[in-house]
Amino acid sequence: NAGVTQTPKFQVLKTGQSMTLQCAQDMNHNSMYWYRQDPGMGLRLIYYSASEGTTDKGEVPNGYNVSRLNKREFSLRLESAAPSQTSVYFCASGIPGQGVERAFFGQGTRLTVV
Amino acid sequence: QKEVEQNSGPLSVPEGAIASLNCTYSDRVSQSFFWYRQYSGKSPELIMSIYSNGDKEDGRFTAQLNKASQYVSLLIRDSQPSDSATYLCAVNRVSNYQLIWGAGTKLIIKP
Numbered sequence: 001n002a003g004v005t006q007t008p009k010f011q012v013l014k015t016g017q018s019m020t021l022q023c024a025q026d027m028n029h030n031s032m033y034w035y036r037q038d039p040g041m042g043l044r045l046i047y048y049s050a051s052e053g054t055t056d057k058g059e060v061p062n063g064y065n066v067s068r069l070n071k072r073e074f075s076l077r078l079e080s081a082a083p084s085q086t087s088v089y090f091c092a093s094g095i096p097g098q099g100v101e102r103a104f105f106g107q108g109t110r111l112t113v114v
Numbered sequence: 115q116k117e118v119e120q121n122s123g124p125l126s127v128p129e130g131a132i133a134s135l136n137c138t139y140s141d142r143v144s145q146s147f148f149w150y151r152q153y154s155g156k157s158p159e160l161i162m163s164i165y166s167n168g169d170k171e172d173g174r175f176t177a178q179l180n181k182a183s184q185y186v187s188l189l190i191r192d193s194q195p196s197d198s199a200t201y202l203c204a205v206n207r208v209s210n211y212q213l214i215w216g217a218g219t220k221l222i223i224k225p
Contacts, residue, residue: 040122042202042217043158058212090157094213102148103204103213105157 006106023091137203146206
């Protein structure tokens with residue numbers, strides 16, 4: 001049981017380059033999320049998808065785009081990377097319902113923009 | 115005011131003692147509360163959830179919730195060096211079911 005799988009684990013980009021972070025889950029969850037985590041800031045929601053075919057902005061969406069390709073896959077794209085996007089990115093999936101939302105995380109992507 | 119607040123620490127506790135981690139939240143109607151543990155360089159993992167006022171025990175872990183005071187805590191009994199990690203508090207925002215995260219408390223268990 002793989003759970004939530006993210007690729008790549010590490011990436012170094014030059015300012016202005018683009019890249020896509022891939023995420024797939026095999027738990028049949030409807031909800032999927034992209035977070036970034038910076039020192040002292042906790043987890044901040046970038047985008048989320050409550051179900052296949054829907055996406056919504058989170059707390060810090062600027063500079064990012066997402067695609068919910070199907071129920072399993074949710075990708076995050078940086079069109080023109082900036083040093084401020086240096087961070088650890090986590091994909092998560094969850095089970096919503098009755099106010100109980102639990103998140104299951106991928107292993108993270110450590111992104112450095114130089 | 116942040117929606118979920120935690121003391122960043124580090125909190126240093128001797129091995130075998132009780133570690134007490136605290137979290138306050140601002141949304142009075144929140145119903146679900148979670149504690150996640152995150153080891154350095156790893157992803158967060160759920161260790162406790164609590165939905166009702168009072169205590170919930172799971173092994174060496176006890177979660178405590180006081181909705182009137184908007185306060186949730188995590189107690190770790192018989193602390194072990196393997197408990198050294200950052201502990202994240204998360205609260206369910208009722209309006210959109212999103213999890214709101216505290217910045218985490220770094221816990222260090224000293225042998």
